[in-house]
Amino acid sequence: MARPSLRSFVESRSYSTHDSCTVGKRRLHNSAAVTDSPITHGRRRLRAVVVGSGPSGFYTAKYLTSSVNKRIAADRETATSSSSSSTSSSSWPFSGIDIDILERLPTPYGLVRYGVAPDHPEVKNVENDFAAVPGNTHSRAHGGGTVSYFGNVDVGRHVSLSTLSALYDVVVLAYGCQSDRGLTIPGLDLRGVLTARQFVNWYNGHPEFGYVADIVREALWDRDGNNAGDVDDADNGAISKAKAVVIGNGNVALDCARILAKGRRGLKDTDVPSSVLDVLGDGVEKVVVVGRRGHVQGAFTIKELRELTKLQKEGYDVSFRVRQEELDMGMTEASLQELQLASGRPKMRIDALLREAAATTEEEGEGDHEAPTKTIELRLLMNPIRIESNNNRNNPRVHHVIFERTQLQGEPGKQLSVGTGQYEKISADLVILSVGYKGSPLEGMNENMFDSQRGIVVNNQGKVCGDNNLFVVGWIKRSPTGIIGSNIMDAKETVASIMKYIDSNPQNLLALHEDSDDDLSKGSRGLIRHLEANNVKYVTWDQFLQIDQAERDRDRLRNDVQPREKFLSVDEMLACLQSTC
């Protein structure tokens, strides 16, 4: 299939070297095709496309629609108040905006569906807000906008970035981070070592991560590697005697630990797929979460930590442990100063919480009351050096991880962990690396557009640097940190840049797409034509709603409160549409 690469697309435009990152400097290269078309010959609708349907994509669609509507309303007001001198030259040349959201999978919501922990259903409530975006805008009267959804469309494969750039006035990249931050230690390739991204996607039922099941099953239930052992125990609701090590100190690491420890009984009321529960059994006896630096530098937030401290009380049969001496070791002079900063409040509260947990840990050790069966332990100031195998030539597996004790050195806010030469071996049947996600360039992206060190698209307040109509939002704009709410300010910033771009380029936008609204070759209609020509079976919003409904069908659910039983493959989702569910 011949498709124009972005490179050739980009190279066809002229570049200026000195102001390559200013908003609204678009110049058209092929000016021969552009006549001085007057702005006033009838208004048209703006066309925008958002690549990715996670929180940043949906917030962008929502705010872009409302910004354009406000702009039009304000314009109308000025027009009526000065109607006597009715030259329409001051009025905005656009009558509304139509936004298409593209998604690689048939189902939308990105990390809300496949990242947010299944035992945090309240966080997923935001799906209802997003679901109103395509619905509401359709019914608005003239001047409003429409938001359409195209699932199962892989940008780079089904449609190139350069094609989108030509079809739409504005292209917003919101495709998030699809790879992992590197941790380069020996032993990463051993069977039984997973990245958090693999593990999280798997327990959330992502269609591309079903293969993880076998790796986890082996680690938890076939630790001898002879396949004879306790594989059936998972189904019998047994607790795995396996030991899991989660490397990393962020909320994702805590999510992984909690899911491993809770197991079937703790997760049966969530949307964890039943096949995943079959593998988890009733959880793992021992999970150790290990961080390189101290608790003051940890990336986790207090809600997730507090949740761990409450597991026992809430009946999950899991105790939480943290060592007083490790909390003290991390409390360097610089750490103390970090707590004093204005931004130190959350850290201060985390410190108080963990100290209390450490005290409880010690009390528990003394008492003779019955201890919970399962444990999550938080270890700090330990740097992973290498992952070692069981030395079984026929079936090499992870066996333990060697850590080096670290100490903190450096200025407040810039403390690094430095090795002390003391080593500790921690047994592990399963190792999960949770040291962060990383963004990758989209296929066809010009190398200047991507900062491969940070794994983000090079941008200035959401405008992709260079002479183009590309914008960026979310993790692929600001690197993979933050919560759903972080996307609100982020999307507002990108939308402000888009509005600035539109306002400073109305002639160019009109010239580029000088056609009227009836033109079949632009916007949604152009996209549909392209997809149909290439035999892409895209999924519409209504079709997604069908999939959604089918997943909630009572016959599929294991009990009355399970929110949904997800389809675990794209084929299953699409088959559901053909059989009209």
Next chain:
Amino acid sequence: MLRRIASRSSNFVYSYSQTRPFPKPSHLATTTQQQIRQHGDGPGPDAPTIQLTFINPDDSQTTVAARIGETLLQTAHRTGIEIEGACEGVCACSTCHVILDQELYDTLLDETEGGHLGEDEEDMLDMAFGLTHTSRLGCQIHVSEVMEGSVITLPKATRNFYVDGHKPKPH
């Protein structure tokens, strides 16, 4: 006054040496679930109202009639004030973050159980964008007569996302 000491406003920069810097964690004292007030339909159009003024992120002001008994988040959604409520008002996100003036903050704090905010609200505020000494979550404030004429400020988008000083490379 003991309650004042327990409030965030006076505790913001206390020294680490204090043994119990924050109010006793309420999971040891009360069930936090009770403190979470859900975002329901709220009182109907017949409910008595008070006047509230919102200062929007662009510094414009909007004065609205807030119904007694509804949450600030409900007021905002009902009157078109732009506050998100990603978790639908169950205190599980920080997107309905609002900033009160000191007097209103103190008044409302005095009315809470134990004179301090619920643990869940405090935990969520820790993640709020642009946290201040008088920040609250809109879903956890119920409109009452004492709020008549109050001014509620919405946080501003001022953060540059290149927080670490990274400058885009020219090319």
